[in-house]
Amino acid sequence: MPLDDQDIAVRVEEILATHDGVEGPLLPILHAIQEAFGYVPRAALPQIAEGLNLSRAEVHGVMTFYHDFREDPAGRHVLKLCRAEACKSMGADRVAAHARGKLGIDWHETTRDGTVTLEPVFCLGLCACAPAAMIDGKVVGRIDEARVDALLTEVGK
Amino acid sequence: MRIYVPRDSAAKALGADDVAKAVQAEAARRGLDITLTRNGTRGMVWLEPLLEVQTEDGRRAFGPLTAADVPALFDAEFGDHPKALGLTDELPWMMGQTRLTFARVGVIDPLDLAEYEHHGGLAGLRKALAMTGEQIVTEVTESGLRGRGGAGFPTGIKWKTVAGAQAEQKYIVCNADEGDSATFADRMLMEGDPFTLIEGMVIAGLATGATKGYVYARSEYPDANAVFAEAIRVAREGGLLGTDILGSGKTFEMEIRIGAGAYVCGEETSLLNSLEGKRGVVRAKPPLPALEGFLGRPTVVNNVISLATVPVVMSHGATFYKDFGLGRSRGTIPLQIAGNVKHGGLYECAFGLSLGEIVEGIGGGTASGRPVKAVQVGGPLGAYFPPALFDTPFGYEEFAGADGLVGHAGLTIFDDTADMLEMARFAMEFCAIESCGKCTPCRIGAVRGVETLERIAGGDASAIPILTDLCNTMKFGSLCALGGFTPYPVMSALTHFPDEFTGTHQEAAE
Incomplete structure (x- = not known):
């Protein structure tokens, strides 16, 4: 159900209030907003700026600097595949090519039915059981093509 | 009967949660009274999920397990079983190590403060509480401990600068933004023995006059962050944090902050900007963070492993720690052996092993069974070493001399198919x-x-x-x-x- 700007404003106001007195509150606030909505709605930015006595440009600049913050909602499931060296040494490129082919999307994209978003990640700290992946926050080690297929089947893709 | 199944992310990524569930279910089905502890990992990732059972002789290890192995393990009464490995402490991987920083990781319940103390925890802090800040700084300086994040700057010198700075508020910031591929020591410690890091930060606070600490952690490590946040809560309840640390009247508070997927925030000045809620852009130095760091105030920025090593330096003394190592690289280093390797995991030992001993001896060569082509040491910014340089001893200066770097001591091994x-x-x-x-x-x-x-x-x-x-x-x-x-x-x-x-x-x- 899409949220209207009024719903967003109410929730953002609550989040701003709970971060009152925090030193360097902007990242925790953006995380809390993304947690609440699944992304950082554009409508929230001026409100954050006013709450923290920053310019809109500053808040926009911070939000867009970090890979984690989304301007739009992700798919219902997020599959992250590690692209870093240790995973590459164990065939991560091959596995990633398989996942992209199977889903018909590239990095950072969401399947047309909104089921899966595919994200690259640089290191999950699972380098001794590479290649590594994460699906909806759950870690997966020694992933291969068959395991990708199984994970995608589990989430209905 | 006490059974251990790790809660470490690497173990979970290989199915430890399923094994733990199967153990609970099987024990219930048989009406057996067991205590299941979700410990950290012993660091033998190729054997995960590694189940241990407490016996009179010590802990016996079984692995790598799947949930399907569990009923047969109960049938065998945790004795003779195809996956039996023997006593954990007698496995070659464990016997070859000098576990100082990682002494308790994989051994204890990470969130049990009493067990932490029973295994030597808080001894360093108790000593520090009886000392002046200056004495603590001297002890850490004399231990020869250098920044384990990669830069290798002497920890004691950094502390001395902060201790000497005059300010109403100073900070201890722990750099837990472990973004380098092949490194997972910070994660493993935060998941397996978080109180060690908390204790190290409190000692750093006592040494420098800082009363507030932040751990800047990664969003890519949700499991570590959950364990660590809980550990802070337990530590606060147990009097390890707050306004009366262990009844001393001294103050230290801390919290965990989560980054947002920017690798550069592992650089200390980017990290400070990020912590302040800004873009994670690098700051020019000077001013040094030790003088003008978080919010422009004097700040210690140390890596997880540096801070987590402080308690053992304090409890055993500078000389004990300094006696390990090679040249100007004193003490121990947690090697993280990763990539295309037969025996991957964390191996803590004194500096000075040759690269070849690490890769071929400890790591056992490649997982694929093919010849080793190159080893990248020190993460994505580290050099590739060919086998011709395998005689390079593991130390800061030695690696710099070979046009490389130790970094956070991660090693990625590649076989001969690498491009x-x-x-x-x-x-x-x-x-x-x-x-x-x-x-x-x-x-x-x-x-x-x-x-x-x-x-x-x-x-x-x-x-x-x-x-x-x-x-x-x-x-x-x-x-x-x-x-x-x-x-x-x-x-x-x-x-x-x-x-x-x-x-x-x-x-x-x-």
């Missing part, structure tokens, strides 16, 4: 993606580096001198290690595997 030109291109691509954009050599250089390497890959060997020149500019002209060290993997790949850049290279036979 070194592609690895060089990837290093530049990674730098381009992660550059904060502040300085030109990094922001533009990385993009040009990708283009130049693609030209070389297309057969244009005349671009090689351009690449060399570009690397030189990035190395000496960048503001921080991201742009400044990206030339290490690129140039080492070019130096040690020149054939692959000139098109004369034959693909390894499949």
Whole structure:
């Protein structure tokens, strides 16, 4: 159900209030907003700026600097595949090519039915059981093509 | 009966939660009274999920297990079983180590403060509470402990600068933004023995007069962050944090902050900007963070492993710690052996082993069974070492002398199918993606580096001198290690595997 700007404003106001007195509150606030909505709605930015006595440009600049913050909602499931060296040494490129082919999307994209978003990640700290992946926050080690297929089947893709 | 199944992310990634569930279910089905402890990992990742059972002789290990193995383990009464490995402490991987920083990881319940104390925890803090700040700083300085994040700066010297600075508020900031591929020591410690890090930060606070600490952690490590946040809560309840630390009347408070997927925030000044809620852009130094750090106030910024090593330095004394190691690299280093390796995991030992001993001896060679082609030491900004350099001893100066770096002590092993030109291109691509954009050599250089390497890959060997020149500019002209060290993997790949850049290279036979 899409949220209207009024719903967003109410929730953002609550989040701003709970971060009152925090030193360097902007990242925790953006995380809390993304947690609440699944992304950082554009409508929230001026409100954050006013709450923290920053310019809109500053808040926009911070939000867009970090890979984690989304301007739009992700798919219902997020599959992250590690692209870093240790995973590459164990065939991560091959596995990633398989996942992209199977889903018909590239990095950072969401399947047309909104089921899966595919994200690259640089290191999950699972380098001794590479290649590594994460699906909806759950870690997966020694992933291969068959395991990708199984994970995608589990989430209905 | 006490049974241990790790809660460490690597164990979970290999099915530890399913094994733990199966153990609970099987015990219930048989009406057996068991205590299931979700410990950290022993670091033998190739044996995960590794189940241990407490016996009169010590802990017996079984692994790698699947949930389907569990009923047979109960049938065998945790004795003779195809997955039985013997006593954990007598496994070669464990016996060869000197576990100081990681002494309790995998041994105790990470969130049980009483068990932590029973295994030597808080001894360092108790000693520190009886000392002056100056005495603590001296002890840490004399131990020879250097920054384990990669820069290798003497920890005691940094503390001394902060201790000497006058300010109403000072901070201890723990850099837990462990973004380097092949490194997982910080994660393993935060998941397996979080109180050690908390204790180290409290001691740092006592030494420098800082009363507030932040741990800047990664969003890519949700499991570690959950354990650590809970550990802070338990520590506060147990009087380890707050306004009366262990009844001393001294104050230290701390909280965990989560980054947002920017690799460059592992650089200390980017980290401070990020912690302040700004873009994670690098700051020029000076001013040093020790004098003008978080919110412009004196700040210690130390890596997880540096801080987590402080308690053992304090409890056993500077001399004990200093007696391990080689040259100016004192103490122990948690090697993280990763990538295409037979026996991957964390191995803590004194500095000084040769690279070959680590890769072939401890790691057992490649997982694929093929010959080792190269080892990248120190993460994505570290150099590729060919087997010809395997006699290099593991130490800060020794690696610098071989045009490489120790970094956070992660090693990625590659077999002979690795494409070194592609690895060089990837290093530049990674730098381009992660550059904060502040300085030109990094922001533009990385993009040009990708283009130049693609030209070389297309057969244009005349671009090689351009690449060399570009690397030189990035190395000496960048503001921080991201742009400044990206030339290490690129140039080492070019130096040690020149054939692959000139098109004369034959693909390894499949």
